[in-house]
Amino acid sequence: MLGINLLLWTAEPQQAHRPLLESLKNMGYELVEIPAFHGEPEKCAALAPILDELGLARTLLSARGADDNPVSPDPTIRRAAIENGKRSVDCALALGARKVVGPIHSGFGVHSGAGPTQAEWERSVEVTGEVAAYAKRHGVSLSLEFLNRFECYLLNTTADTARFVKDVGAGNVGILFDTHHANIEDEGFEATLARYGGLVNHVHISESHRGSLGTGMVNWPAAFGALKKLGYEGDLVVEAFGTAVQELIPLVKVWRKAYDTEDALARKAFEFVSRNLH
Template sequence: MKLAFNLLVLGADIDAGHAPQLERLKALGYDAVEVPVFGGTVERYRALGRVLADIGLVAGAAAVATPQANPVSEDAAVRARARDHHRWIVDCTHAMGGEIIAGPLHSPVGVFTGFGPTAQEKQRCVEAMRALADYAQQAGVMVSAEAVNRFECYLMSTIHAASEIWRKVNHPNYGYMFDTFHANIEEKDPPATYERHHREINHFHVSENDRGIPGTGHVPFAAHFDALRRCGYDGWLTIESFSRALPELAGATRVWRDLFDDIDVLFAESAAFVRREWQAAGERVLGAGREVPA
């Protein structure tokens, strides 16, 4: 298991100037970070990758589709821009030394048609995700598409919808993410949903129901960690908490208030919580006679 933190809480432009925060994350026991890849040059991410390597943090990318580069648009020119945007994300991630690209790559957050996804939109999504996975495979990078709740996205808002796309993409470099915040809204029994689909899921976000510090709300994390341990999950556990640092994202995700008092408290309490719950879940599953991976 790699303990990771999504750096969107610090803003969209992460660079060498964030070294003090990155060093603090490493000192607290984090293994990896998800770096927002929203803009900038490939060389900028290559430079950031050198900083991360020096600190000892593994890199991944947090990335999104945009309205101007929407993979499921009716407009072929917009879909072509989406293909180019996906390739740029892969190039930046590879330059950074990143292992995985995670996020709502399938369609833009906060963009709606007023209807559910059409068969044509789903097929365009399948084609776009397969092309992205093909390109990412050449760079040695995995793809994890994020199911985002119905208030932020209409194309892939449930694990069932993500699984449907996954089966049709059918690519070894493509999987999808389980995010506890979104699952808390959309799934009848989130831990059971994870267990049912765990072979398809290649990334996991630890996010509280208010997107504040994990363990301070009502997401059933003990049950989630038990499910992860029973299924032998050994990937990234990425803490995702949002702030108002990035106005565009705050607007799309409806973050209108501060969700924690201090960034260092967020870093420290989140790490302690996840490690404590991971260990406790291992002990519970072992006590039930199940073998638990380290």
């Protein structure tokens, strides 16, 4: 299904966002990605009836930070990572989603000044495995998003994430392939997806500058061509960032709008992806 991430508008979707959801449905979107960083299942549950009524499928976006970093040597912080990971699954269930996606493998924006150590890798594998087991018991899958080197240091490439997913060894865990991050870190769309595409269970469609699709440096013919060659039939979610969500600006380093309006970006993105998929 073709969807869009609501972080273009808000980090806390609420019932008051119904007009936005109706607009996205009218544009043709079948799915919305709901950010739920604070782990409040009751707020997610309040959105579910609206999404059901509008006929919108949904996935849940989550992330870990400094206080619940799975790679931390502090067992208390790792325990918080596990509990918050399980709470994300609870949020997904309350929302009516069956997939939790995002950089839940390590602290977003947290850096050590070096590459990952084997101990950090093993700690994250252990934490992710425990969350994955909980998710599996509830029929939920996880999609791990690798981030570029400026946003995290544990998983930066599709290859990194493929090795990590294999080490976790859970059938409900896969790779979130984001064209923005892959455009920076991977060797090329076709070679990468030919080698690791079988582990991809979610895709973010995102431009190099995080704005309007087709106006940046992403090689879209190569990206869509590789997805077609792979035979990928899973969810495709447009992800763009601007200045509407102030708390995101220092995290994703986006302080300008590479688009006219959020509504125009969403409309053009739907047309762009639909045109390139055929």
